[in-house]
Amino acid sequence: MGVLHEECGVFGIFSLSRKDLAGSVYFGLHALQHRGQEGAGIVVNDDGVFTYRKDLGLVSEVFDQDALTKLGEGNIAIGHVRYSTSGSNDRTNVQPIVVKHVKGAMALCHNGNLTNSYELRQELELSGSIFHTTSDTEVISYIITKERLTAPSIEVAVERAMDKICGAYSLVIMSPTKMIAVRDPNGFRPICYGMTPEGDYVVASESCALDAVGARFVRDVEPGEMLVFTKDGMFSDRTHTGKAERAMCIFEYIYFARPDSVVDGCSVHEARMRAGAYLADEHPCEADVVIGVPDSGIDGALGYARRSGIPYGVGLIKNKYVGRTFIAPDQKMREKAVKMKLNAVPSTIKGKRIVLIDDSIVRGTTSARIVRLLRDAGAKEVHMRVTAPKFIAACYYGTDIDDPSCLIANNHTTEEIAAMIGVDTLGFLSVENVVKLPDGGKTKGYCTGCFTGEYPTPVPSERKKAKFERKISEKGE
Amino acid sequence: MGVLHEECGVFGIFSLSRKDLAGSVYFGLHALQHRGQEGAGIVVNDDGVFTYRKDLGLVSEVFDQDALTKLGEGNIAIGHVRYSTSGSNDRTNVQPIVVKHVKGAMALCHNGNLTNSYELRQELELSGSIFHTTSDTEVISYIITKERLTAPSIEVAVERAMDKICGAYSLVIMSPTKMIAVRDPNGFRPICYGMTPEGDYVVASESCALDAVGARFVRDVEPGEMLVFTKDGMFSDRTHTGKAERAMCIFEYIYFARPDSVVDGCSVHEARMRAGAYLADEHPCEADVVIGVPDSGIDGALGYARRSGIPYGVGLIKNKYVGRTFIAPDQKMREKAVKMKLNAVPSTIKGKRIVLIDDSIVRGTTSARIVRLLRDAGAKEVHMRVTAPKFIAACYYGTDIDDPSCLIANNHTTEEIAAMIGVDTLGFLSVENVVKLPDGGKTKGYCTGCFTGEYPTPVPSERKKAKFERKISEKGE
Amino acid sequence: MGVLHEECGVFGIFSLSRKDLAGSVYFGLHALQHRGQEGAGIVVNDDGVFTYRKDLGLVSEVFDQDALTKLGEGNIAIGHVRYSTSGSNDRTNVQPIVVKHVKGAMALCHNGNLTNSYELRQELELSGSIFHTTSDTEVISYIITKERLTAPSIEVAVERAMDKICGAYSLVIMSPTKMIAVRDPNGFRPICYGMTPEGDYVVASESCALDAVGARFVRDVEPGEMLVFTKDGMFSDRTHTGKAERAMCIFEYIYFARPDSVVDGCSVHEARMRAGAYLADEHPCEADVVIGVPDSGIDGALGYARRSGIPYGVGLIKNKYVGRTFIAPDQKMREKAVKMKLNAVPSTIKGKRIVLIDDSIVRGTTSARIVRLLRDAGAKEVHMRVTAPKFIAACYYGTDIDDPSCLIANNHTTEEIAAMIGVDTLGFLSVENVVKLPDGGKTKGYCTGCFTGEYPTPVPSERKKAKFERKISEKGE
């Protein structure tokens, strides 16, 4: 039950045979909704005329039947779900960004975070550019547009832009006639493509979104690769592949991605089962039942149970109706509100020694409440096992772990944390094993910056980011 | 993944020490939201002044912070969540019903369905009464009010009303100074009560709602019992206990209630695990993994797995963002919409022989789609096991199984159904075992009318119900 | 610029040739919107099936295209706009009231206020009736329904009900096959009927609503008369005509009705022009220009100007965009908010001696602000003339002048009021002349209770009304 947030999900579809693509993007974004719940947008391209809608809210809040109908028809369409990391949470920052330009329109979706956006932005502004948002994505749009003035094609403009931007970026770009998918040379964020039985090309942050529109997964976009989809087929531009070491975010497997997705060739569900199994090895214990914190601790619990031989049980029930509008009316009730989201199953818990699996401990408050829930339900012992190492450092590549001073693990030992959250024993997965989650260690090249403080690229000073954000009030729209 | 709907959840709280009860009812109703998603209402009683709000929608849609604040303070408060069985789905039918009367105000919440409401209503109208809703609950209100004119107290009026009304009713009633909980003599629908550490009395349809407000479960209300909560304490009126045979709805255990609830002394979670175990005995099979359809098939799958020794796995993922506003934009996409709600986990399914556990097959269409999902994900064999017997008859006690001609099991053999939904083998739980679910057969007295067509009370002709519903158009508000 | 509020407008249409009546009622209610801005409702009768929608808000807020379409077709339809006098301002009090009853459905709209509703309601409750609203209209519904059990027809039931109810009532009633228009024997509130070129019958509070649907005015309903519209034509039941003295509300002419309406044979516009002329005779003055407070003082200003020979001018402009949602953000700005609604035209005002015509002075605060506006714009002198006598007593027949202690004229002399609002001279129309407004004195029989404290019927004690209102909190919905 992590409280970290992924920043974004991207989706695009290119069809030669049909024009009713808005519905497909709607379905695709729904499947990626877990990657961002703050805003959503779709742009439909009808022979160069871009019709779009984007707003704050869930996909189902931004789009009703009427809104989808008004998007009209087109043979390329892209969409985005957003959680704000860079850029204030206001309406203008919602993606896709649509650029209206004499050299032709362009729409762009971005998942990730640049590490040199401050410098790029300052340079652009000093040459007379005006920014309308505080997002990295607009910086990328600008750079591509500038290159486009002299480049023979949009793909060359994108290729040149990749020389300038640093950090994490998985992009879906749409020109009047092309759809382009790009992954940064480190490959921080996932992006893959597939094909429908009718021959439509689909790109998406995760394979579960391909499933959602009936597309067959073809392969992941490689780090540094650019795929260009045109009416003549798909072309791969590998100018930037191999220019950096692969540094795929390991937390995609632990928490961000959906368990039914296959990311860079590895099943997310299996990675989480494997995390439970490693924990059983690293931190065994005597207990009666293994339970998981829904939803992302379930797979780990099953893995721990299978490896340890301790039975798996359903110990916590999540109230599926507690959504964004749920309120905790008064101070006293707020304490009890955790019971609204989760409740213990007494017959599983009472008198038992419990192994409790969760995916992370960020500040510790949520964990403490869950443990109290189990104690109240009669748990004899609670042994907590976490399917990730301790968070000790900020992430610069698109998640919101940006203030290390809030992280409980940064200031306390495991024993102290155990005491604070009230468990009998506590164990974190080791950094050594966390990088083996995807496939047991066969593949290398994962970013573990938030666990180690060691980053695969240079990182910006925090002050720069803050400076841009604060210039225009957060309250603006 | 049943498509049956429970009609209602009721909740009430009586405090001697505090007046901020609206928030408690809000929490309580949230915990009961699974029992009714079409409407919600709360009435707060401040020394005889009843302030209320009720409307169509989820609890979190009807009540925001402002709405709760406007309900003000009071030392008794009751609330209701509704799914419409009797009564059109319009705003006036939303409960609680508030009666403004010269003998004092009254508010009333009802879970269940009367079997003689047509006769009672006709009799009342012919003596000059006007009904504003098409619900049974207004009939009950009228009868209590009429009795109240001559009864020495509201509890005597309720007691006399119980002589006249037949069928299923769990009621929470509030007068200016009292809170009353009633359960019909057959005990069709659950209702229990508890107490908070501060001494507040709480009544609720299920124990999970007691948990939600920090109350300790005390006991279930007995069939035919009336509990009266006043400032002098709690009194039990047992005039109608034992007047009929217990006929608790067995489907509460299979599908309606939450797994973390304890209903009539039995854990719902354990009942569902037991259903899986019985199925393993009745319909064993050779397979590689047992999976459940989320959410209510999960417990049964775990029970089947434990009993059979076949490993339990996570094979289907539910998209938690697919809510009431989710739309399937066009005809062709609608087919694919099931993938939006559920998706298969390839690593669990591919190449495996699957035991698939679900709680019911009503029309068969949903099951067919789920099976296709598994086949598409590479399942080698699919053996479906259902944690309930076949539905063959209507329910008259508060669920919406009211047209037996729509029930697939009414017209087809098990083999035919297996062929229709595309499974290799299919097995339903036996009626013999279904009544043993709560505690292995120790307790007797369950209604299995929908599985057998044999009912514990006389039932009305369908025409009567229809007649009242149609007199005023469904479209009215 | 009075701050009094009329309570209601009623409208009905009966057609033999067409069924798309919802749109006609929508237009009719729009034309009556000035009579009530708090709620609106329409009921369409399709061969006995009543489909309805009613809610708080303006007609255009309650009904959009979709809502009108959902009302469906029918050959009778009635509607209502409401300002709440009796009955709290909550949703359940919005009319029409729809009665679902074994003897047949009925819908009812009411303009006016009963004087014996407390007694009637108590009697009904003590015989077991339940009221859902706090409005007089429900009392009328109940009495008609009770009579209907034994009456041979609905019109006989209405006729009998008229024996029991006292006070002001203009009603439009709809049964499955009939439309009925009723006016109380005193004829307090207007109601008239007309016919479209296609032969549809239309009833409405004012003739401007007949114009709005293209109907020709036929005649006013007489005091005490009941008109019954059936497929066989229109019948007049005159059982109650002449049973009381005519007591038409004179304030309908001064303020409530629209100037383009003809009420009881007299033009409202002419009545207001006449008020100005009488004022010129009663309170002449030397001045340069006569201006009116928009909208209802304009006609009086024109009448004063013509009679006195002083030129008429446009001195105050009303901002047509200041509607119900306009807010005055902070205390200091609130003072200035009157300028938002009205502004002076400098070229008309500067250096001039002004005659200012308004329709009433209730509390005096609005008048004081308008006078200050004129002074600030450079008016040399301001002579205010009011087209009504002083308010000194409550109204029991359907307007909200119910607390005489708030009325400035009840506690102050004309000279004192002049000083308080800052005018050089002040003159009110005499009671003697006010009853001559409609036609120069030819017709007799007007209620002037609010100007004299003498009422045409017995009036209730204030306590009774209060008692019913307070039993259920105002905050309920």
Place this chain on the structure above:
Amino acid sequence: MGVLHEECGVFGIFSLSRKDLAGSVYFGLHALQHRGQEGAGIVVNDDGVFTYRKDLGLVSEVFDQDALTKLGEGNIAIGHVRYSTSGSNDRTNVQPIVVKHVKGAMALCHNGNLTNSYELRQELELSGSIFHTTSDTEVISYIITKERLTAPSIEVAVERAMDKICGAYSLVIMSPTKMIAVRDPNGFRPICYGMTPEGDYVVASESCALDAVGARFVRDVEPGEMLVFTKDGMFSDRTHTGKAERAMCIFEYIYFARPDSVVDGCSVHEARMRAGAYLADEHPCEADVVIGVPDSGIDGALGYARRSGIPYGVGLIKNKYVGRTFIAPDQKMREKAVKMKLNAVPSTIKGKRIVLIDDSIVRGTTSARIVRLLRDAGAKEVHMRVTAPKFIAACYYGTDIDDPSCLIANNHTTEEIAAMIGVDTLGFLSVENVVKLPDGGKTKGYCTGCFTGEYPTPVPSERKKAKFERKISEKGE
């Protein structure tokens, strides 16, 4: 009752003593609401932090109490109401435009239309700029920003920008420390400034908005003048004054401005009265009463009546509740919908020879309906007089008369138009007299392009405007 639309209203306030300026801008925009009903926006400047909100809708729809509170405090604030002429009607085009830039933030409001925006925009895009809107205002923002990179101050940047932009522009610009008001050298659109008793500077499109916030009118901004308000006082930059001939839009006096405003020293109300008087001279007639079409024909009617000696009367009543959400439900009813907006006053019209004053005839359909209304009410003769010359040409300076082929006067003689709209006689004001409206001919220099086809500046070809608009679909948001 014209159907032309003014494009915009601008407002700004600069205070040294208080910071609660959002409410003042709200009031100011309310007073300017007649200049644009499609969108509204406010930006508050708190020491360089710009907080803003802007959206489609009326001022009272975009801003409620909560929204104003969230704008926070600041000592400069500007606002805008918009009707879209250049730029699609979507949310991104709503003003003020806020520029976030390394050289400091800037916000900008614009009333008018450039004549060289196509050329400017193309030039900017070809140097790498990205436009987010299709509005002229963004072009102005860009040019100022580019100049700002090298200019010693924002006012020098604005001054240099004025060398490049051509056409109509009244601007209010806000930098972190300054408020700037600009009027184009031709002075097409009005803009003035005033001061509150507390010493706050206020700029607004019309003087009625100064009244609304309690400010005293000081003077109009001169054509070509730039006023700079800083904490050290107000400075006038007259670099561009006298560089072009004055060409104030005469239609501001006829229709756009509010009658209570004083524009360039002349009362709008008096100008309209004068139009009526000129018409009485140019087109006299024998009649019984002069009536005006509300709202803008009223003053002209009064002027005609005074000059001709024919009595002024109230002949048409406007339903003040018919707003933007009013719908005409079906085809047949739509015909009648004009009666919803206007109704005749029978006692004024019946049997009379009518002089009907309106401000313009654009397509003729509205006039035809009004005439029919009068005929139906019994008018014996209808003589229409129009307070403007015939429209025959497009406007390039900020109104939406852009397709001359739709203008009835472009294709028909006065006699033909009279026959088409059904009047006995018809007379238009002469071009010779129209320029005398403001002050009887003393002041020269008015644009009459729409009446003559002769423009004070070069005008763009229509194709250029269209090209930009169509590149991005109108449906985008």
